[in-house]
Structure formats: C-alpha cells, structure tokens
Amino acid sequence: MHDGASILVLDDLVKRFGGVAAVGGLTAHVRRGSVHGLIGPNGAGKTTVINLITGLFHPTSGSIRFEGAALEAMAPQDIAARGVTRTYQNVRLFSGMTALEQVMTGCWLRRGVSLWASFLGLPAASAAWRASRDHAMHLLERVGMAHRADELAETLSYGEQRRIEIARALGSDPKLLLLDEPTAGMNAAEADAVGRLVHELRDAGLTILMVEHNMSLVTAFCDSCTVMNFGRLLAEGDPRACIADPAVQEAYFGRKHDADRIQALR
Numbered sequence: 001m002h003d004g005a006s007i008l009v010l011d012d013l014v015k016r017f018g019g020v021a022a023v024g025g026l027t028a029h030v031r032r033g034s035v036h037g038l039i040g041p042n043g044a045g046k047t048t049v050i051n052l053i054t055g056l057f058h059p060t061s062g063s064i065r066f067e068g069a070a071l072e073a074m075a076p077q078d079i080a081a082r083g084v085t086r087t088y089q090n091v092r093l094f095s096g097m098t099a100l101e102q103v104m105t106g107c108w109l110r111r112g113v114s115l116w117a118s119f120l121g122l123p124a125a126s127a128a129w130r131a132s133r134d135h136a137m138h139l140l141e142r143v144g145m146a147h148r149a150d151e152l153a154e155t156l157s158y159g160e161q162r163r164i165e166i167a168r169a170l171g172s173d174p175k176l177l178l179l180d181e182p183t184a185g186m187n188a189a190e191a192d193a194v195g196r197l198v199h200e201l202r203d204a205g206l207t208i209l210m211v212e213h214n215m216s217l218v219t220a221f222c223d224s225c226t227v228m229n230f231g232r233l234l235a236e237g238d239p240r241a242c243i244a245d246p247a248v249q250e251a252y253f254g255r256k257h258d259a260d261r262i263q264a265l266r
C-alpha cells in the first residue's frame, strides 16, 4: 500500500518523552475511503500517534504524509485546514453551550470572514453566521441529533455527547477523521450505533482512523487495522486476521503458558 491508495502514511515514526519511546519506529498505511482501526494494549502508543498526526506533538523522527504532504513540522491549525480532524478520548464539550452551538464552533474553517467583521457585526459576518448555523444543523441531522439541537450539552447522555463531538469534528469538512476511543463507556447498543454512523461517514467519502478497544466493534466495522505494542507495529491488515495473530493474542493476553499458570494458581 505505498501508492496513491494510501491517504495517510506513517514512516518509521518515533516520539520520545525523555527516556520513554511512546512511539518507537511505527510504519503504517491508511487507505483512502476506509475505516481503519488503531488497536493495541493500554500504553501501546495509540493516542500519541493521533497527537502526532494532528500536530499536538512533533515527532522525534520519522515522517507523516497526508495526501503526499509532510505533516510532521506543521502547526495543528494548518493540519486541520488540510482536512484532518479529531475527537478526544474523553468528551470535551463546552459547558453552557447548546448542541447546535457546540457544532457551530467546529465550522470555523468554513466561515471565511475576519474576526473583526464578526466583532463589528458586518453583513458578511451575519451571513457567514447563518451559513454555519445551517451547516451545523445539517451535521446534527447526519449524526441523528437534530432533535436535541437546543439542549445544553451537559444535559445529554454520554452516547449523545459523543455524537455531538463527531458532528463538531465534521464541521470543518475533513477528509480524514481521527476518533480516539469513540465508544469508551458506551453500552453495546450505543457502540453499535457509532459503528453504523462511522460506516455512513465512510460511504459518504470520509476516511476514518479509529482507536478502539472493543474488538467485536473492530471486526464488525473496521476494513483494516494496525496493531501496536510498545510503540511498534505488531500486525497490519484484515482485522480478523490481525486479532487471531499469535503475537497479537500474546500482547493482549500474555503467553499461553502464563495463562495456564495463572489458571492453575486459581
């Protein structure tokens, strides 16, 4: 997958924090128009990879190519402007704002009017505000939350808040959406609904890279995956094949004889 089919290519990516190599030479490919899972045990380096792709951290070495452009030295807002956006592991909504207002904050890249025009209430700013409200409403419909548009975010259920976050991330018309544990804390029905939403977004042309711990969701909804362990690549490809890989099983559950010993101690 070294051709134009890959929208994102990570090559020998390294991120050190002092003596800790959170990412220790990761190479990975994400195919355009796919749902790609990024999985691995706790502390494997998955969130650090998302932080590197979005420019929150710069890599110690290695490269990140998005549609052929090098992202590794770019500022987060420039990466966002190229069409890469994300959600966070923990819900990060603004308190005191309605669902619609939350999503409107994500539409800033589309507005195209200066901050001064907004402050001065110029006609162009009012028209841009109406356009971003209409777009935010459309996005709420897309994630099945239009009926909650005027509710304060803090009054919504956890699953609903996650949907609002996804709608907000869609506000900048991304090409690549990075979801960091989008189903954490959800019940099976809510998680399944997120899986279906992710498929709808993919079918509408988006590429999705999703950090996920729920293996049944990964096998049901991811087209491909990258498995990390200790900052490195453990397996890449078809999710079922990756999860069945003995090295991946060992990373998650320990060696078979360790499991047998633990069982014997019980």
Ligand SMILES: Nc1ncnc2c1ncn2[C@@H]1O[C@H](COP(=O)(O)OP(=O)(O)OP(=O)(O)O)[C@@H](O)[C@H]1O
Binding pocket: 017, 020, 021, 022, 040, 041, 042, 043, 044, 045, 046, 047, 048, 049
């Ligand atoms: N800012 C930081 N400073 C120092 N160490 C960090 C920092 N961020 C991450 N690490 C370390 O890097 C390693 C990878 O962390 P990371 O959060 O990327 O893993 P993860 O796979 O996302 O884990 P989880 O599934 O538990 O969220 C861990 O050992 C973590 O403690």
